[in-house]
Amino acid sequence: MNNIVITANTSWYVYNFRKNTIRALIESGFSVVVVAPRDEYSEKLQELGCSFINIRIDSGGTNPVNDLKTFYDFYKIYKSAKIDIVLNFTPKNNIYSTLAARLAGVKSINNIAGLGTLFISESFASKIARVLYKYSQSKADFIFFQNEDDRALFKSHKIAQNVKSDRLPGSGADLSRFIVSPAPDDGVTRFLLIARMLFDKGIGQYVDAARALKKQYGDAVEFRLLGFLDVDNPSAVSKAQMNTWVDEGVVNYLGTSDNVEAEIAQVDCMVLPSYYREGVPKSLLEAGAMGKPIVTTDNVGCRETVDDAYNGFICEPRSTESLTDALNKIVAMSHEQRLVLGNNSRIKIEQEFDEKIVIQKYLLALSSFS
Structure with missing residues (x-):
């Protein structure tokens, strides 16, 4: 089990979310190939020491012809290359890469990083996707879930x-x-929301809350947004x-x-009022690690x-x-009280969400196939 493929719907995702996993796999003696659509992060992936293969994935589309082409492209890659196991990330990869891998006699490990609106929406596309998910996941050899709700x-x-x-x-x-x-302790309470700019992520509620609190506190509060805008999604916020x-x-x-830690460092609190079915949001974990209080949804x-x-x-x-109301509680606190909450965030992340735990679980799963 020395030749591993990692697949996702963007090179950006693999580099920003799985960079240290790739490093750990290479250090452990694995040969790693990333299969993803080419973008400006593909070259950075190769600089880590892995190979790269470009593939077409219409991540937000519902055209079955495009998806069949993606499935076939995965299959050609797995049949032509000597691949032992595939690590799949992101929804369409979990479906089509898994099916192609099974057909090609290659094992697969899937990561369910949130299910979005897949099991909520009753649209025709969602119903088809649920059928595909149910069929494809039965063909996986191992599945990682990011929360017990999805499991x-x-x-x-x-x-x-x-x-x-x-x-x-x-x-x-x-x-x-x-x-x-x-x-900084300068009398201004700063909030930050990092996510794809989707209304499902609670962007509208965040803006409305900001409007109310700006009216109450004026320039003593500030609300920032960071993330991809105008993405290929029905819930996207337009420019x-x-x-x-x-x-x-x-x-x-x-x-x-690419330097989100510099943006997180400047703010007093990280916010994500999402009602999208998340995995565990990376922005909240990273903000918690930096000692920031978190406001998010149940x-x-x-x-x-x-x-x-x-x-x-x-x-x-x-x-x-x-x-x-939740944001107002943060504003009403002293700087020192916010630092106490932030320190508690760091403790929680250290104890429960250290990336090393994730990497070790992947290495353990891989060793079970050897």
């Missing part, structure tokens, strides 16, 4: 009941990169909408960054990161009022 959902829907599984602490946080960085909010003076949009994947009133606050999904 229970698979059980209740009788998905992959005979496939071995385990729970990971999300994708973990790199505790050596994300270190405690107190915000025009973001510009309207920025022009109104409600939020500051920071674009995207939602799948999100609630795991907060012990209410210990390292932050949990609010109701889709409720601007509940979110505003």
